[in-house]
Amino acid sequence: MKLSRTVAYALQATMQLAVSDSDTPVPCSQIASKGDMPERFLLQVLRSLVNHGVLRSTRGVDGGYMLIRSPGEISLLDVIEAIEGPLDSKLPLPADPEDYTQQNLQQALQDVTATARKQLTSIKIAQLIQAPTLESIDVGTTDDELPLTPTGPESLSGGVPQAAARVHSA
Numbered sequence: 689m690k691l692s693r694t695v696a697y698a699l700q701a702t703m704q705l706a707v708s709d710s711d712t713p714v715p716c717s718q719i720a721s722k723g724d725m726p727e728r729f730l731l732q733v734l735r736s737l738v739n740h741g742v743l744r745s746t747r748g749v750d751g752g753y754m755l756i757r758s759p760g761e762i763s764l765l766d767v768i769e770a771i772e773g774p775l776d777s778k779l780p781l782p783a784d785p786e787d788y789t790q791q792n793l794q795q796a797l798q799d800v801t802a803t804a805r806k807q808l809t810s811i812k813i814a815q816l817i818q819a820p821t822l823e824s825i826d827v828g829t830t831d832d833e834l835p836l837t838p839t840g841p842e843s844l845s846g847g848v849p850q851a852a853a854r855v856h857s858a
Contacts, residue, residue, distance in 0.1 A: 689804065691768070697725050697733045698771045699764070699816075702742060706759035706813045713745070713752030733771065740770035759817060765808035775808070777801035 700723045708714055716734060720727035734753055737743040742762060743753045755762065769775060777797035779790070 692772065694729075694733055695768055695771045697723070697730055698737055698767050700725065701730065701734060701753075702737065702755070702762065702767050702813055703817050705743070705753060705755050706762075706817050710754070713750065713754050715752040719753065737767070737770050740766070742766055742770050759814035760812050762813045763809045764811045764813075764816075765805060767813075768808060775801055775805055 701719050704719050704723060705714055716731050717727055719725070719734075720730045723730075734743060734745070738745045738753070741756055744756045745751070745753050765775070777794075777800065779794055779797065785791075
């Protein structure tokens, strides 16, 4: 899945606002400088998030942006669709309803899209702003594939623990 820079800015801004956990609006200039984002472009991104019910904006000297819902209620899909529109897999199908190859392709793409929507809906902004714990770090292996063995003083004097040696040799 390829996401645009606009979506990246939207996600970054939403996460900044979630981390700020402030009852006062955060100005666009502050979000832009903290995230190293162009302010004029970010303003358009923030407007889209407001228009799609992710953020609330307040005008005036003390104005800025706030989350409308808690970070635990805002999904990745909410933010992505606020910027890109609905996640859709529709292909223009040929007029011939007996062309099973196009129908098979369309069904496969619909299945993939449904799975992606489900995954993106399940991931909430609150999860993304939490500090990682040992349980939350997934390196794509199971304990059986990469057993950790106790290391002794040799690991401090330049020896490579077995688990690290296996990772680097893979």
